[in-house]
Amino acid sequence: MDVSAAQAPLLIGRDLHFAYGQTPVLEGVGLEVRPGRMLCVIGPNGGGKSTLLGLLSGLVRPARGRVLLDGVDIFGLPRAQVARRVGLVSQAPQLAPGLSALETVLAGRFALMGGRQFENQADLAAARQAMALTNITHLADRPAGALSGGERQRLALARALVAEPELLFLDEPTSALDLEHQISIMAMLERACRQKGLGVCLVSHDLNLAALFCDQLLLLAGGKALACGPPHAVLTPALIQKAYGLAVTIDAEPSRGRPRVTPLAPPLPPG
Ligand SMILES: Nc1ncnc2c1ncn2[C@@H]1O[C@H](COP(=O)(O)OP(=O)(O)OP(=O)(O)O)[C@@H](O)[C@H]1O
Numbered sequence: 001m002d003v004s005a006a007q008a009p010l011l012i013g014r015d016l017h018f019a020y021g022q023t024p025v026l027e028g029v030g031l032e033v034r035p036g037r038m039l040c041v042i043g044p045n046g047g048g049k050s051t052l053l054g055l056l057s058g059l060v061r062p063a064r065g066r067v068l069l070d071g072v073d074i075f076g077l078p079r080a081q082v083a084r085r086v087g088l089v090s091q092a093p094q095l096a097p098g099l100s101a102l103e104t105v106l107a108g109r110f111a112l113m114g115g116r117q118f119e120n121q122a123d124l125a126a127a128r129q130a131m132a133l134t135n136i137t138h139l140a141d142r143p144a145g146a147l148s149g150g151e152r153q154r155l156a157l158a159r160a161l162v163a164e165p166e167l168l169f170l171d172e173p174t175s176a177l178d179l180e181h182q183i184s185i186m187a188m189l190e191r192a193c194r195q196k197g198l199g200v201c202l203v204s205h206d207l208n209l210a211a212l213f214c215d216q217l218l219l220l221a222g223g224k225a226l227a228c229g230p231p232h233a234v235l236t237p238a239l240i241q242k243a244y245g246l247a248v249t250i251d252a253e254p255s256r257g258r259p260r261v262t263p264l265a266p267p268l269p270p271g
Contacts, residue, residue: 010035010070010167010199011086013056017064018048025051027223028065033167035197038190040210042203042234043220044244049203050091050171052220056201057088057169069167084111087165091172093156097145101155104144105130108159130162133188135181149176157185161192170202174209182206186213211235211258219243235259 009032018026025048033039033056041049054060056067058074067074074082095104105127106119113123131137134154139147144155153176160168168189174182190213192198204210210217211231218228221243227234240248246263253260 007035007197009033011056011074011201012068012071013052013065014068015065016052016055016062016067018051018055018060018062025223026055026062029218029220029223029225030065031056031201031218031225031228033199033201035166035199036193037216038193038200038202038214039216039218040202040204040214041218041220042205042207042210043226047220047243048223049220053088053090053169053171053201053203057086058082059088080111084163085166087160087163087168089156089160089168089170089173091175093152093159095144095152095155097143099144100141101131101136101144101147101158102127102140104155105158105162108162111163126162126164127158130158133161133192134158135184150178150181153177154181154185165198167199167201170200172203172205174204174206182209189213207235207240207261208253211260212253212256232259235261 011033013029013031016026016029029052031039041052043049051060055062058067061075069077069082069085099107106123109119109123109126113119128137131140134157136151136154136158139151144152147155153173157173174185177185186209189200193200214231216229217231217234219226219234219239226243227239235250237248237250240246240261248264249262250259252258
């Protein structure tokens with residue numbers, strides 16, 4: 001099943017404002033996440049990306065503006081219902097160090113277990129599938145506390161996937177991953193979008209990875225959306241200069257023809 005881009009948005013963030021104390025962090029940001037599509041929020045450090053994910057996932061209430069899940073204000077919905085439909089993998093996911101990787105993933109099934117105390121065969125099969133998708137099957141019996149950074153990142157993703165969310169927020173999901181896993185995890189998310197209609201909204205500093213896999217990019221800087229649209233419309237030298245104060249060249253990468261950003265380094269120092 002290919003899920004059409006014409007489908008109604010699953011989530012709408014409208015005119016979102018937020019401040020920590022007196023310091024504004026988001027000023028009038030809007031976006032839409034559609035089923036079957038991937039949106040990536042990019043932008044410089046401190047631009048408000050993680051804060052935005054907090055608002056969109058219903059964890060933090062905006063000072064102004066609204067977050068609508070299927071047209072309904074997310075802050076008016078029962079928390080359990082939001083948790084059932086919306087997954088969030090934060091930058092530093094909390095993992096109980098003593099639980100094995102398999103137990104950690106199974107814990108992600110909790111909301112689907114409907115009061116059952118113990119997992120059944122379907123839960124176990126779902127956990128094993130999520131572990132296969134994130135390439136952590138071989139780590140099933142290892143304690144979460146004994147995993148590497150990249151292994152923990154994939155474990156947190158497996159725990160989110162096993163809950164079968166409709167919408168998944170991911171804060172820098174590939175930051176600890178090696179090159180092969182960056183591609184395989186993004187490709188896996190892309191397949192989940194296209195085949196199951198999952199809506200994905202992620203944050204990334206990897207502009208090229210975002211361009212390669214995401215349908216839409218939102219460029220956030222200083223709490224404001226500088227641009228939102230398909231990769232070729234957002235990744236322009238002028239917009240990148242404006243957001244990052246950095247000169248870049250942009251060409252087409254060879255596999256999909258998506259924009260590829262190359263930062264221009266200053267001249268070599270003498271000596
Ligand atoms: N709990 C907090 N209290 C006060 N200020 C905060 C808090 N969390 C974040 N900030 C500030 O809000 C601004 C936006 O932070 P946020 O983490 O949303 O940015 P970001 O774009 O995700 O950054 P990065 O790319 O560095 O992860 C930053 O200036 C940050 O210092």
